[in-house]
Amino acid sequence: MSPYPVPAGPLVWEQDIKKSRFIAYLAHTPDPAAAKAFIEAVRAREPAAGHHCWAFVAGAPTDSRVLGFSDDGEPSGTAGKPILAQLQGSGIGEITAVVCRYFGGIKLGTGGLVRAYGGTVASALAQLETRERRIMGRVAISADYGDMALLEFLLGEFEGLWLEVEYGAGVTGTLSIEARVIPEFCRQLLDRSQGRLKARPLEQALD
Numbered sequence: 001m002s003p004y005p006v007p008a009g010p011l012v013w014e015q016d017i018k019k020s021r022f023i024a025y026l027a028h029t030p031d032p033a034a035a036k037a038f039i040e041a042v043r044a045r046e047p048a049a050g051h052h053c054w055a056f057v058a059g060a061p062t063d064s065r066v067l068g069f070s071d072d073g074e075p076s077g078t079a080g081k082p083i084l085a086q087l088q089g090s091g092i093g094e095i096t097a098v099v100c101r102y103f104g105g106i107k108l109g110t111g112g113l114v115r116a117y118g119g120t121v122a123s124a125l126a127q128l129e130t131r132e133r134r135i136m137g138r139v140a141i142s143a144d145y146g147d148m149a150l151l152e153f154l155l156g157e158f159e160g161l162w163l164e165v166e167y168g169a170g171v172t173g174t175l176s177i178e179a180r181v182i183p184e185f186c187r188q189l190l191d192r193s194q195g196r197l198k199a200r201p202l203e204q205a206l207d
Contacts, residue, residue: 006095029058147196
């Protein structure tokens with residue numbers, strides 16, 4: 001539930017190694033479907049490249065369920081895995097890297113390919129700007145009108161916002177709060193209102 005960095009925008013970076021041209025494309029891809037769509041978009045943009053090797057971490061950087069990679073015709077283990085290793089080592093989530101290679105006539109060998117693909121992505125990552133991705137959760141709330149000032153104050157302190165609200169005999173609604181601070185938010189609501197404010201965390205996380 002902790003925040004993690006994601007790409008702030010796309011990036012293209014390239015270098016020549018022994019006459020072969022390596023072009024790295026990086027992008028923010030929040031899920032595997034977006035990652036695969038980006039890979040296909042790069043293929044369409046670089047149709048003449050001999051290889052379109054890729055890897056993605058299409059979720060939180062520690063989530064092993066959203067990983068993927070491909071050597072796309074290069075010797076096994078020389079492209080996709082080195083690219084993935086660089087992505088995982090960066091600690092950045094929701095990211096896809098595609099490296100297009102234009103062969104220059106000089107074979108690099110397996111070790112040379114590992115260094116070329118991994119090094120190209122490492123250099124691209126060094127130029128990438130990121131932003132923080134916060135994991136948000138929902139809280140159901142029930143309040144008397146007399147406690148609204150306290151509720152709004154704490155909502156501001158915890159950088160939350162209203163998702164929906166209904167006004168009747170009291171105020172009920174749903175709040176969006178960063179997931180990792182929801183327990184403390186609910187505790188402060190209860191303590192500072194002397195039990196009058198009722199808050200209940202909802203399970204569904206928000207983007």
